[in-house]
Amino acid sequence: MEQIPTTENLSFEEAFRELEETVRRLETGDLTLEESIVLFEKGQALARHCSAALDQAELRVSQLSGTGGENRQVVFGGDESAEREE
Amino acid sequence: MNPNTEQLSLFGPSPQNPYTISQITRHIKELFDTDFQLQDVWLEGEVSNFSRSAAGHAYFTLKDAAASIHCVLWRSIAARQPNLPRDGDTIIAHGHITVYEAQGRYQFYVDSWQQAGVGLLYLEFEALKARLAEEGLFAPERKRPLPPFPRCVGVVTSPTGAALRDILHVLGRRFPLTRVLLAPTLVQGAEAPPQIVAALRALQSQPEVDVIIVARGGGSLEELWAFNDERVARAIAASRVPVISGVGHETDFTIADFAADVRAPTPSAAAEIAVPDQAELRDALQMRNRRLVQLIQSEIARERRALEAQTQSLRRLSPRSRIDALRQRVDELTRASATYVAHRLTLCRERLRARTLQLQGMNSYAILARGYAIVRQRESGLVVRSVAQVQTGAQLDVRVSDGEFPAVVE
Numbered sequence: 001m002e003q004i005p006t007t008e009n010l011s012f013e014e015a016f017r018e019l020e021e022t023v024r025r026l027e028t029g030d031l032t033l034e035e036s037i038v039l040f041e042k043g044q045a046l047a048r049h050c051s052a053a054l055d056q057a058e059l060r061v062s063q064l065s066g067t068g069g070e071n072r073q074v075v076f077g078g079d080e081s082a083e084r085e086e
Numbered sequence: 087m088n089p090n091t092e093q094l095s096l097f098g099p100s101p102q103n104p105y106t107i108s109q110i111t112r113h114i115k116e117l118f119d120t121d122f123q124l125q126d127v128w129l130e131g132e133v134s135n136f137s138r139s140a141a142g143h144a145y146f147t148l149k150d151a152a153a154s155i156h157c158v159l160w161r162s163i164a165a166r167q168p169n170l171p172r173d174g175d176t177i178i179a180h181g182h183i184t185v186y187e188a189q190g191r192y193q194f195y196v197d198s199w200q201q202a203g204v205g206l207l208y209l210e211f212e213a214l215k216a217r218l219a220e221e222g223l224f225a226p227e228r229k230r231p232l233p234p235f236p237r238c239v240g241v242v243t244s245p246t247g248a249a250l251r252d253i254l255h256v257l258g259r260r261f262p263l264t265r266v267l268l269a270p271t272l273v274q275g276a277e278a279p280p281q282i283v284a285a286l287r288a289l290q291s292q293p294e295v296d297v298i299i300v301a302r303g304g305g306s307l308e309e310l311w312a313f314n315d316e317r318v319a320r321a322i323a324a325s326r327v328p329v330i331s332g333v334g335h336e337t338d339f340t341i342a343d344f345a346a347d348v349r350a351p352t353p354s355a356a357a358e359i360a361v362p363d364q365a366e367l368r369d370a371l372q373m374r375n376r377r378l379v380q381l382i383q384s385e386i387a388r389e390r391r392a393l394e395a396q397t398q399s400l401r402r403l404s405p406r407s408r409i410d411a412l413r414q415r416v417d418e419l420t421r422a423s424a425t426y427v428a429h430r431l432t433l434c435r436e437r438l439r440a441r442t443l444q445l446q447g448m449n450s451y452a453i454l455a456r457g458y459a460i461v462r463q464r465e466s467g468l469v470v471r472s473v474a475q476v477q478t479g480a481q482l483d484v485r486v487s488d489g490e491f492p493a494v495v496e
Contacts, residue, residue, distance in 0.1 A: 011235075011237070012235055012263050013234070013235035013237075016235065016367070016371075019371070019374050020374065022378070023374050023377050023378060023381070026378065026381040026382070026385070027377075027381060029385075031385075033385065033386070033389045036381075036382060036385045037382065040378055040379075040381070040382040040385075043374070043375075043378040044375065044378060047371050047374055047375045047378070050367070050371050051368065051371055053263060054262075054263065054364050054367065054368065057261075057262035057263040058258075058262055059254065059257055059258040059262045059264070059265075059266060060265045060266065061254060061265075061266040061267075061268065062265070062266070062267055062268070063245065063267070063268040063269075063270060064267060064268065064269045064270070064285075064288050064289070064292075
C-alpha cells in the first residue's frame with residue numbers, strides 16, 4: 001500500500017512534478033484497486049495544493065542593498081505598488 | 087646612377103641625372119606603404135563626388151571644411167554593405183592610404199565604413215562581438231536551459247525604471263509564486279558596466295536565485311551601450327544560474343544578448359520567458375485532475391467487470407444446480423411413491439371388496455337358516471365341534487339364524 005504523503009510542505013514545483021508522476025503511475029496501471037485509489041486521492045490532493053498555491057500567491061519582491069548586502073524586503077505587492085514605485 | 091635600376095641616387099637628383107616620374111612616384115608610394123599609421127586609418131568626413139565604374143567599384147571624395155581625400159571602395163567590399171554612401175553623408179571609414187601611381191595621387195582604400203555617430207560604436211560593437219564569438223562565449227552549447235518553476239528570479243536593472251515595473255507586472259500576473267530579488271544598478275553611463283557586473287555577482291551569491299533577468303528599457307544606442315560592455319558580457323557568461331537578457335526594444339541587439347542564455351526582445355518578454363504562465367498551469371492542473379478521475383473510473387469499471395466475471399464463474403461452479411436437480415428428483419420420487427401407494431390402496435380396496443362379496447356368498451350364518459346352529463363355549467368362545475369339548479354343566483352360547491341363546495349341558 002502506498003503511503004499518503006502530506007502535500008502541505010511541498011513546493012509548487014515538487015507538487016506539480018509529483019502530480020505528473022502520479023498520473024503517469026496510474027496510467028501505467030499494474031496496480032491493485034486500493035493502490036489506485038490511494039494514488040488517485042494523492043493526485044487530487046496535489047492538484048488542489050497546486051491550485052491553492054496559485055490562488056494564494058502574491059509576488060514578493062525584495063531588494064539587495066548595496067552589492068552583496070543583506071536582503072531587504074520592499075513594499076512591492078503587486079501591480080499597483082509597482083506603479084507607485086515609478 | 088643608372089636610371090634603369092629605378093633606384094634613387096644617393097646623392098640626389100641633378101639636372102644631368104633627373105629621376106623618372108615612375109621612380110619618384112614609387113619612392114613616394116614606398117613612403118606611404120612603410121608608414122604604419124597609414125595602413126590602419128579611421129577617417130570621418132563628408133562624402134562627395136560619389137560615382138561607380140562599370141566594373142562596380144566606387145569612387146568618392148571625403149572632405150571636411152579644409153581638406154579632402156580621394157577614396158576607393160572596391161566592388162567586393164561595396165557588395166558587403168546594404169547601402170553605399172551617398173553625397174552629403176558623413177561617414178566613418180576604415181582602410182589604408184597609398185599612392186595610385188598612374189594618376190600620381192594618394193587615395194584612401196576603404197575596407198569598412200558606417201554612418202557617422204552610430205557608426206563608430208557599431209564598428210566597436212562588431213569588433214567585440216566577433217572577438218567574443220571567436221572565443222566561444224556565445225556558443226550554443228554554453229546556453230543553459232531555464233528552470234521551469236523558478237523559486238526566485240534575480241533582476242538586474244534600475245530600481246526606478248519602467249523595465250522593473252514591466253517585469254514585476256508580468257511576473258505577478260504569470261507566476262506570483264516566485265520571489266523577486268532586485269539587484270539595483272545604473273543601466274547607462276560609464277558607471278553602469280561595473281555596477282551591472284557587481285549586481286550579477288551579488289545575485290549569484292544568493293542561493294535561492296534560480297534565474298536572472300538583466301534588463302533595461304528602450305533607449306538610444308548610446309544609452310544601451312553599457313550592455314555592449316565586455317565586462318558585462320563576461321559576467322553574464324560566467325553566471326552560476328541562467329541569465330535572460332531583455333534590453334531595449336525588439337530591434338536592439340546587445341553583446342549582453344549574445345552572452346545571455348536566452349535573449350528576450352524586451353524586459354516584459356524576459357519576464358514572460360522567466361516564469362510559466364499560471365493560466366496554462368491551471369489548465370494543466372485541470373487536465374491532470376480530469377485524467378485522474380478518468381483513470382480511477384476506468385480502473386473501477388475494470389475491477390467491476392473482473393468481479394462480474396468472477397461472480398459468473400462462481401455461479402457456474404456453484405452446487406445450487408446439483409441441489410436443484412436433486413430436489414427435482416426428490417419431488418419426482420415423492421410423486422411417484424404417492425401414486426404407487428394410492429394405486430396399492432385402490433388395489434387392496436378392490437380385493438377387499440371382492441373378498442367381502444365372496445364372504446357374503448360364503449356366509450356361514452346363512453346356513454343357520456337351514457336349521458343349523460353354532461355352539462361356542464361361553465368362556466373361550468371356541469366353537470364346539472366334538473362332544474369331548476363339553477362337560478355336564480358347561481355353559482354354552484348357541485347361535486341360530488336369528489339370534490343367540492345361552493344353554494347348559496345336562
